[in-house]
Amino acid sequence: MSAFSAIETKRDVDQNEFTPDIEPQATWCPGCGDFGVLKALKGAMTEVGKNPDEVLLVTGIGCSGKLSSYFDSYGYHSIHGRSLPIARASKLANPNLEVVAAGGDGDGYGIGGNHFMHTARENHDMVYIVFNNEIFGLTKGQTSPTSPKGHKSKTQPHGSAKDPVRPLSMSLSAGSSYIARTAAVNPNQAKEILVEAIEHDGFAHIDFLTQCPTWNKDAKQYVPYTDVQEDEEFSFEVTDRQEAGEMMYEAESRLSEGEVLTGRFYQDDRPSYGQEKRHTGEMPEQPLAERYFDDSYEWERSADLMHRHR
Amino acid sequence: MTNDELLWRIAGGSGDGIDSTSQNFAKALMRSGLNIFTHRHYPSRIRGGHTYVEVRAASHEVKSRGDGYNFLLALGDSFARNPQEDAYYGNEEVKPLTENLDDLREGGVIVYDEGLLDETDVADLDEQAEENGWHVYPLDLRGLAREHGREVMRNTAGVGATAALLGMELDPVEELMEERMSGEVLEQNLEILEIAKNEVEDREFTHDLQIPAVEDGQKQGLAEDHEQVLVSGSTAIAYGAIDEGCRFISGYPMTPWTDVFTIMSQNLPEFGGIAEQVEDEIAAASLAIGASHAGVKAMSGSSGGGFALMSEPLGLAEMAETPIVLVEAMRAGPSTGMPTKPEQGDLEHVLYTSQGDSNRVVFAPGNAQEAYEQTRRAFQLAYEYQLPAIVLYDQKLSGELVNVDEAFFDREPNPSLGSVLTEEEIAEAPHHHSGKFNRYQHDVENGVSPRSVPGQEDGRFLVTGNEHTPQGHISEDPDNRVNQMDRRMEKLESIRAELDADDQSSQTLYAPDGAECQYGIVTFGSQQGTVEEATKRLSENGHSVKALGVSELLPYPTKDVKAFLDSVEQCMVVEMNASAQFRGLTQKELGGYGDMMTSLLKYNGNPFEPEEIVDGFESSISGDGDAPGHSTTFVPAAGD
Incomplete structure (x- = not known):
């Protein structure tokens, strides 16, 4: 038992x-994309x-970190960048738990980038949601790792000289076995993708575009958006690593130009870390x-x- | 020179098997009935570079390295980089011989491998030998090994030569070889051992050093007829963790913490546990938190720089009240410092690192037995009181081997998760009307609010590094803040009370002449055994002195230390760092005593020798504290 x-x-x-039962008042601004993630996650968990x-x-840590405050489950609001190792x-410790990690783009692609790379590489059976709003929101609008080149903020007064990180490509090369991008303004797709991610046996990374209506007005609402699986312009196989990589590069480049491409980008059925570790005899069956x-x-x-020490 | 103890030093190059040869030799001496204590000195390098291990063996109890040594087995350094004297780091080829001469006692014995070491490179060896009464035996160990086996077996030839010169039986050495080797390798080694012994026995000896006699077949200070086991401090820590039911370890390699990490990683899979080598120490500490949160007894650890990376997760564990055990193996700092050399300079770092008021337990065991006991206690306190508990030790304790009664480890396991509720208990426990379990209740006994584990029905709550309400929701309400803060701090008072109520204090009092003494010596952690030996000698020299080895650092053992200091006129604090951190802590905790505490410090990368403490103490009471010829530093009492 x-x-x-x-x-x-x-x-x-x-x-x-x-x-x-008594909902804590959310600290998110009206119109914030984070509400979309919360709703999609509730729907997806119910569906599975x-x-x-x-x-x-x-x-x-960040606005995204508050997700666990408004979603009723066991929650662990940890520290900046460290949700993945926890x-x-x-x-x-308990593979029967349904484990979801979530954080912002600074949290996952900046300060916690090393953990992102290694958790993806190890292919832990869990979902990782990155709230990508291309800005540091809670600290009031500084340039983030995903902010477009030239982005001006109080900490980059002359515009960022850096190209943004390419989260999907990075995820692919690190080893994630399910990679998708969705947007808060696309609740149905978001929920479907979350359901797939939860059911996927491996590390499922979702780059979730969450508009910041206060600090990143440039991003508009990530509308209009295009689903790469549905638009005839795009034809690629999600299980083909090379084609997936090219599609990701395209989607990342176009986002910098204001065009929003979403959908499933990569899927692979390689064994999860738990399976691999049990296979080598380094993890118990129970x-x-x-x-x-x-x-x-x-x-x-x-x-x-003691026989070794006599 | 006295013959009641052997201080055998085997010196060579890193990667030449010095460590394993010395371990087998030490074990052979243990099996023949002697007490053992070893001291390791090695460079941060894979191949080559001067390394030595000292094996101290005596029929009386030995708790420390000795003063110098009396037998040198100098093997060659087969990976030496610089064969020229004017090279930046000197001539490495002759270092196994030259680097060790300063500490060799008068009348000592030198065996060196003339197959690899050229005597003419050590120009004044003969002069030095004559001056110090050394007995020098050059032997072609390499040639002998080559002839009868392979060159690497020259270590075996050296052990055979040692046995001949010391009048030592080969049986226990052969027995150990048979347990560890087989086939041709075994045959060749046995042959080389025998031949080396016979060849040397044919020579004329000028020395009179012999293997110490085993008095009455008994070991002093140890239980009768009990089998002995040879363990290091790292082994003791790992075994303490295993017996507490720790089945999860996460870490990143770093000297000297790697020893504990390795022992755990090798044993846990067999015991159905999990060991994770991860991307960095931030992850390592965070993984331990995640595993513990999900209901597994978990640990992590590191050394100075790696532990610095753990600061933030450490603070999270304090705020979130997620139990974890961390170990910190100190090495000489700051920064990368001297990676393979011991120091006790991380004390303040470990006590206070991470933002906010620290809320943790810190122990510093004084020897292998204490390392085992206090690791177990660290787990018990961490899981009962839901906070981080840290075992602070150093490169010295980590690697030194000592014989322990095997019965010491015959103990009951304790896999209890501490203050965790079952589902039946959760059903009865208070919940908020929002549906969440009251994980962080305000008014609870000893400050401990029991926790649930994810997956338990109706146990859900929120953990956060923010200040929080009883259900775990973020809150900046001032009353709640003070309530939660007071409750967390109360846990430390409860722990202090629990530790004070123990039958036997973890602070080790050593008073060879009884409690009435004029002088005291206080130390913490791994210097305990050396301080005891020094105190014994001081007492024999006619001084009225006793010693206290402190091994609980946080919460501080105020009662024990205060009682000790109140009972003496003056006290010397012995520690391996440059800023007298433990003395500072004691003054802070006791609110005084600065005018009666002096310091004897050492931070050159080598642990204290008993003689240094003897001389340091004597010069501090009769002079200005200057102890010529020693690399210790004396600091007078405050106000002097």
């Missing part, structure tokens, strides 16, 4: 269950049939967390290792 009956018991879930007590939502260890609640487990002792 599991010590975690929220995971063991499967039941129908209502979308409202992910909304706290997860209940609030079996979901762990780990967030970083989230992936929780998943290793969730480690269960063992601490199992009174019948015979714990190994250092006394068993």
Whole structure:
């Protein structure tokens, strides 16, 4: 028997269950794209049939980090850039948890970039949502890693001399096995993509365009947007690494010119990290967390290792 | 020179198997009934560079390195870079011989491999030998190894020669070889060992140093008839963690912390645990937090620079009240410093690093047994009180091998997650009417508000590094702030009370002449054994002195230290750093005593030798504290 009956018991879930009974007043501005992520995530979790007590939502710092405050599940609002290492260890400790990490573009592609690269490389079975608004919002409008070249802000008064990072291409080369871009203004696609990401067995990275109506008016509302799967101009195979890479390059370049391309960009069925680690004999078959609640487990002792030291 | 102890130093180049040869030699001596203590000195380099290991063996208890040594086995450095004397780092080829002569005691024995070391490169060896009464035995160990096996087996030839010169039985050495090798390699090594011994035995000896006699077949200070095991401080830390049910470790390699990380990584998969080598130390500490949050006993660790990267996650664990155990293996700083040399300079760093008021437990064990005990205690306190607990040690304790009664490790495991609720208990526990579990309640016993674990029904709450309400929601309400802050700080008071209530204090009092003493010596962490040996000698020299080894640093053991200081007129604080950090901490915690505490400091990369403390102490009470010939620094009491 599991010590975690929220995971063991499967039941129908209502979308409202992910909304706290008394909802904390959101700190997001009216018209903020972050509301779109919250709504899409609630819808997606309901659709895949997860209940609030079996979901762990780990967030970083910034407006995006507040997601865990308004989404009713186990939440871990961590520190800037570090949502991924916390989230992936929780998943290793208890692989039956549904683990989602989320943060902003500064959080994921800037200060936490190293963790992004390695979590993708290891292909942990989890979802990573990056709220990409091409700006540092909560600190009041500084240039971020995804801000377009020439972007002017209080900290870049003459305009940024840097090209923005290419999040999709970076994700592909790092090793993510599901890569998509969606936009807050496209709630149906966002929900569908989140459902796919949750169901995907591996590291699913979603670059989520979230308009910042206060500090990044240039980005408008990321409308009009184009779905690369539906528009006839684009024809590529999401499982073809090379074609996917070219499509990503195109989408990233066009965003700098104000054209919004969204959709699924890459999908690969390579084994997740948990599977690989179990395969090499370095991870137990049963969730480690269960063992601490199992009174019948015979714990190994250092006394068993003494023969090496005699 | 006394013959009651052997201080055997094997010197050579990094990568020449000095470490493994010395370990087997030490183990052989342990099996023959002697007490063992080893000291390692090595460079930050893969191949080549002067390295040595000292094995101290005696029938009496040994808790420290000795003063110098009395037997040198100088092998060649087969990866030496600079064979010229005027090279920037000197002539590395002869360093196994030249670098070790300063510490060799009068009347000591030198065996060197003339196959690799050219005596003419050490121009004044004969003069020095004569002056100091050394007995020099040049032997072609390399030639012998080549002839009967392979060149790398010259270490074995050196051990055979050692046995012959010291009148030592080969049985335990052969037994160890048979356990570790097989086939042709074993045969050749056994042959080389035997031949080397026989060849040397045919020579005329001029020295009288012999292997110490095992008195009455008993080891002093240890339980009778118990099998002994040879362990390092790092092994003791890792085994303490294993016995506390720690089954998750995350880390990034860094000397000297790598030892603990390696031992855990090699054992955990076998025990159904998980070891993760990750991208950096920020990730390492964060992973430990994530695993612990999800209901697993987890640890991480590093050394100075890597631990600095853990500062922010460490603060998160304090604010979020996620239990973690970290270990910090100090090496000489600042910055990259001297990566393979010990120091105790990270004390203040570990006590205070991360923003805000620190809320953690810090222990500094004084020896291998304490390292085991305090690692276990660190886990118990971390998981019961939901905070980070840190085991602070150093390169010295990390690598030194000492024999311990095997029965010491025959202990019950404790896999308890501490203050975690079951689902039945959660159902009864207070919830907010928004549906969330009250994870951070205001008024609770000892400041501890029990937690739930993700996946438990109706246990959901929010963790945040922001100040928060009982459900975990961000809050800047002043009353809530003070409530939560007071509750978190109360945990430290509860821990202090729990530790004070122990039957036996973790502070080790050493008073060979009883408690009534004029003088005291205080130290913390790994210098404990050396201070005890120095105190013993001072007492034999007629001084009225006792010692205290402090191993609990935060919360500070005010009662124990105050009682000790109040009982003496003057006290010397011994520590391995340049700014007297432990003395400063003691003054801060006790609010005084600055005018009666002097300091003896050492920060040249080598741990104290007992004689340095003896001389430092004697010159501090009879003179100005100057101890010529030693690399220690004396700092007078405040106001002097």
